[in-house]
Amino acid sequence: MSAAPETSTPVFVVGAGIMGAGIAQVAAQAGHPVRLFDTREGAAADAKAKLATGLEALVAKGRLGAEAVRATLARITPAASLAEAAEAGLVVEAIVEKLEVKRTLLRDLEAVVGDACVLATNTSSISVTALANGLRLPGRLVGMHFFNPVPVMKLVEVISGLHTAPAVAEAIFDLSARWGKVPVHARSTPGFIVNRIARPFYAETLALLHERAGTPAELDACLRGAGFRMGPCELMDLIGHDTNLSVTESVYGANFGDKRFVPSGVQRDLVDGGWLGRKSGRGFYDYAGGATPARLEPATFAPAPLPAAGRLVLHGGGVAVERWAQALAEADRGFERVEGSGWSGLDADGAQLRLTDGRPAAQVAAETGVRDLAVHDHAAAAGGGAPGTVLAWAASAGASASWAATAAQWLQAAGWCPLRLADAAGLAVARTVAMLVNEAADAVQQGVCSEAGADAAMKLGVNYPAGPFEWLARWDAAAVVRVLDHLDAHYRGERYRASPWLRQQAWRTAR
Ligand code: NAI
16 A cells, blocks of 8 residues: 555444544544444444434534534444455554454454555554564554544554555555544554653652652642643543553563663552552542542742842853843842853852752752752743742752742742752652653654654643653753763662763753
């Protein structure tokens, strides 16, 4: 197959569960005649009836036209057997996530369909290469990884295994675009793009919870402050800890136990205890009686006045330093600036507030001999965030209570709502964003996807506020590598090893 199938091309969808039904709807809306098959008696007809109810509700709300919905539903026919796939130009399978069951299905399909028919799998974790092995025409199998709910989520990862013919991947890429989706090419590797790059979003918060650096509500607030719609804890509660853990375990196992992906005992405990999240009524939060737990939100934000100081020196640059410089200038307050000191932040009469470089405040204090030392988190939201955006900070163990209070006031004076965490390496956002960038850099280096592909996938597949390479462009590679190297030295594991690609980038852009 060298060109995307015409809208008249019959599409056969196998598996009428949540994903298969959505795929059938999207294909039918794009004009294809669709047959929907499921081994469970009546499942395809039930799925069609459910689709009809959902689409008619959208008509009632004025979001879809009655005629368009009637035509869409008329194009979907429940199939009684696999034999009805004979005329299909494309088969998409969305059956149970088991290698042998999918392999058997694909082999059975090859006995029915014509040689020009493309076989697509919606697997979320199984190697497309492994699924193609043993097929008569393995080059026609491609991954077509939709996201849930299929009619809403724009992303489709178009996954090429070892055998996948480039023309087949191109045709499915073009077809996905014609279905109103944003396709992104990916090579078949564990977790593909989204499920791989997203691992640190959960893992870093789980690691912080493990060392009791903050509560779920605090850590969620920090990550929402970086622009994420949901914090990691509330998101894991929504996904379900069993599902989330099993994806992590699958990526970890498929990478031969690479410590980068090692699952968390904190999450294992929740699963063992049956606290699976929203669906079980309890996860990190309590959903008893269908309640939505209150989020930790900044109270009505009032910026604090600039703290008094004798000699004030701003070091380096970055959003916090620029905000302080502007506020001080507006208040007609004198200050000095030092560019090349190797850190970013402020020094007020010998007490310091620094942007984290991945070291805990206590380590910086010990290494510099500065007793009153505090660190603040990376402000990853665009422009550093609107007034009142939550930003984490921590004070070294030896810092005076008065400097801790003053450091928080400096952050508040710069427009942030300061949230104190324990003195954990890399705080919450810096380590999470650094690790997301790092994982994306590895994926690009390993040919899994392009930079633009990674950005699109993370924004459209999991609603990230920015793509990893957009964050990198706003931050800088040397700073990201510094955070990772400090985390690596602190934890002495393999989780924080910097991507060779990122290190190269840091050398190239070193100033
Ligand atoms: P589901 O459990 O809702 O539906 C699976 C359906 O396949 C069931 O109706 C089952 O009766 C049917 N089935 C099982 N074996 C079959 C066979 N041999 N032939 C025909 N039908 C068979 O599962 P869901 O969530 O729709 O997932 C389907 C696939 O999509 C899996 O591979 C999953 O990993 C993948 N996926 C799921 C996502 C999700 O959020 N649920 C997201 C992206 C991919």
